[in-house]
Amino acid sequence: FPLFPAADPAVISPQDPTLLIGSSLTATCTVSAGSRLRAQDLYWTLNGRRLPAASYAALGATTLSVALARLNGSKQQSGDNLVCHSRDGGILAGSCLYVGLPPEKPVNISCWSKNMKDLTCTWAPGTEGETFLHTNYTLKYKLRWYGRDNTCQEYHTAGPYSCHIPKDLALFTPYEIWVEASNRLGVAVSDVVMLDILDVVTTDPPADVHVSRVGDLEDQLSVRWSSPPALKDFLFQAKYQIQYRVEDSSEWKVVDDVGNQTSCRLAGLRPGTVYFVQVRCNPFGIYGSKRAGIWSDWSNPTAASTPRS
Amino acid sequence: GDSWGIFAFLCAALCHLPAVPALNGTDELGAGQSIQKTYDLTRYLEHQLRTLAGTYLNYLGPPFNEPDFNPPRLARAERVPSATVDLELWRGLTDNARLAANYRAYSRLLCYLRGLDGQAGTAELRHSLGHFCSSLQGLVVSIAGVMSSLGYPLPAGTATGPPAPAGTPATPNDFLKKMDDFWLLKELQTWLWRSAKDFNRLKKKVPPAVVTLRLEARGI
Numbered sequence: 001f002p003l004f005p006a007a008d009p010a011v012i013s014p015q016d017p018t019l020l021i022g023s024s025l026t027a028t029c030t031v032s033a034g035s036r037l038r039a040q041d042l043y044w045t046l047n048g049r050r051l052p053a054a055s056y057a058a059l060g061a062t063t064l065s066v067a068l069a070r071l072n073g074s075k076q077q078s079g080d081n082l083v084c085h086s087r088d089g090g091i092l093a094g095s096c097l098y099v100g101l102p103p104e105k106p107v108n109i110s111c112w113s114k115n116m117k118d119l120t121c122t123w124a125p126g127t128e129g130e131t132f133l134h135t136n137y138t139l140k141y142k143l144r145w146y147g148r149d150n151t152c153q154e155y156h157t158a159g160p161y162s163c164h165i166p167k168d169l170a171l172f173t174p175y176e177i178w179v180e181a182s183n184r185l186g187v188a189v190s191d192v193v194m195l196d197i198l199d200v201v202t203t204d205p206p207a208d209v210h211v212s213r214v215g216d217l218e219d220q221l222s223v224r225w226s227s228p229p230a231l232k233d234f235l236f237q238a239k240y241q242i243q244y245r246v247e248d249s250s251e252w253k254v255v256d257d258v259g260n261q262t263s264c265r266l267a268g269l270r271p272g273t274v275y276f277v278q279v280r281c282n283p284f285g286i287y288g289s290k291r292a293g294i295w296s297d298w299s300n301p302t303a304a305s306t307p308r309s
Numbered sequence: 310g311d312s313w314g315i316f317a318f319l320c321a322a323l324c325h326l327p328a329v330p331a332l333n334g335t336d337e338l339g340a341g342q343s344i345q346k347t348y349d350l351t352r353y354l355e356h357q358l359r360t361l362a363g364t365y366l367n368y369l370g371p372p373f374n375e376p377d378f379n380p381p382r383l384a385r386a387e388r389v390p391s392a393t394v395d396l397e398l399w400r401g402l403t404d405n406a407r408l409a410a411n412y413r414a415y416s417r418l419l420c421y422l423r424g425l426d427g428q429a430g431t432a433e434l435r436h437s438l439g440h441f442c443s444s445l446q447g448l449v450v451s452i453a454g455v456m457s458s459l460g461y462p463l464p465a466g467t468a469t470g471p472p473a474p475a476g477t478p479a480t481p482n483d484f485l486k487k488m489d490d491f492w493l494l495k496e497l498q499t500w501l502w503r504s505a506k507d508f509n510r511l512k513k514k515v516p517p518a519v520v521t522l523r524l525e526a527r528g529i
Contacts, residue, residue, distance in 0.1 A: 009381075015482045015483075015484075016482055016483040045372070047370055048371030049371075075370055076370035078370060078483075079370075079483060081369075081370055081372065083484075090381065091380050094487070094488075095484055134428060156432050160432060
């Protein structure tokens with residue numbers, strides 16, 4: 001393969017520009033002083049496709065320009081490859097074009113705290129979505145009446161637009177949380193969300209879910225579980241929900257009014273049928289507040305069957 | 310009188326046992342397993358790299374992902390250890406020299422790979438790159454293991470990062486970086502392909518007699 005001396009064989013200008021979609025660009029390729037090549041020996045390609053000679057212009061003996069009009073968004077986020085070639089196809093120089101849009105304001109910030117120990121937030125990119133440029137998201141948070149901004153460090157823990165704050169979170173005090181999106185064309189900041197950790201607490205699903213028959217009763221099953229252990233010191237009243245379905249159906253029936261008992265009887269069931277049962281928990285009223293928390297995930301399905309008639 | 314006779318008989322019987330492999334022998338058996346593992350790891354990396362390179366070159370975009378793309382190797386790309394050497398020359402090296410060359414090359418290739426754009430592409434691509442780097446690190450360690458089990462000294466001074474040759478600008482432009490990335494992946498592919506052959510050949514050099522000796526000793 002051809003080797004070149006330490007100096008580059010040609011220089012392209014502009015080198016690695018950032019442009020708005022729809023803008024036009026005139027680029028020039030100038031062969032270096034020692035080269036025997038002339039403007040008429042050169043041609044251009046964009047992402048591997050040869051550009052029409054009609055768009056070229058020679059600006060002096062060693063410089064060839066190309067005019068690109070109404071640019072589309074970059075084909076790949078690493079930049080469009082605009083390349084200056086010598087007549088035999090060899091690459092003399094290249095420039096990466098970053099064509100796109102400034103970021104949209106991130107929206108739908110939603111946060112939850114697992115057992116009051118941490119905070120995970122998710123968000124969505126703005127409505128346009130595709131900006132054609134790599135967009136960096138930074139989640140920031142601060143205590144409402146205390147100046148310092150903090151930056152979240154652990155990203156992608158719950159999907160591509162998420163961040164996890166593992167510690168040092170204060171309770172009983174509101175936080176301001178927002179997301180900054182930035183790319184080569186600019187920055188967009190989401191609306192600020194204000195929340196108290198205690199308002200967005202979720203917990204592990206209930207443990208030890210047992211489903212058993214009720215004597216010989218063919219239309220009933222008894223469900224028992226334990227409250228999630230992680231919150232037992234935090235004065236909360238759990239609310240529970242049960243859902244169940246027959247083995248060969250995908251339709252779940254939900255039992256909503258379970259209250260804070262850790263057992264419940266399902267009635268009106270079909271005899272001799274296998275049922276799958278799941279339970280979830282809502283840490284209602286943490287530290288005496290009246291507010292509901294966030295429902296936990298459903299427990300793993302537990303199976304049991306009603307007696308045959 | 311009789312006890313001596315029994316003793317002599319036992320001695321004679323024991324003497325007819327195949328000798329327990331000498332310490333040297335055990336080392337060679339250790340080396341054999343080490344070489345096999347290194348060979349397997351090289352093949353695994355070859356396979357991983359095929360997918361990774363495909364994805365990364367698509368990220369770089371055409372013409373980088375075109376099948377016959379062959380860009381010039383400009384001065385910067387020269388820093389990447391080249392795998393294309395005279396095969397006769399390569400085969401003529403001692404095992405020690407060849408292993409040392411492999412060790413040095415992969416150490417530097419690993420450094421360059423780790424220096425690939427940290428923001429590159431999707432989270433998935435970054436994750437694949439990270440995983441590949443870990444596996445490549447494993448290969449470097451594995452080669453060191455083979456060298457040590459064969460009694461060869463490790464080449465010195467490869468722990469530091471690649472030195473930038475004088476005269477290169479601190480930040481080459483993005484297009485030159487893409488060409489560097491292209492050559493890095495290409496050289497990595499060639500190195501792995503050739504290393505597999507090297508380790509396969511080295512494996513066959515471990516004397517089979519040592520292996521049978523150990524099996525017979527076990528059978529008693």
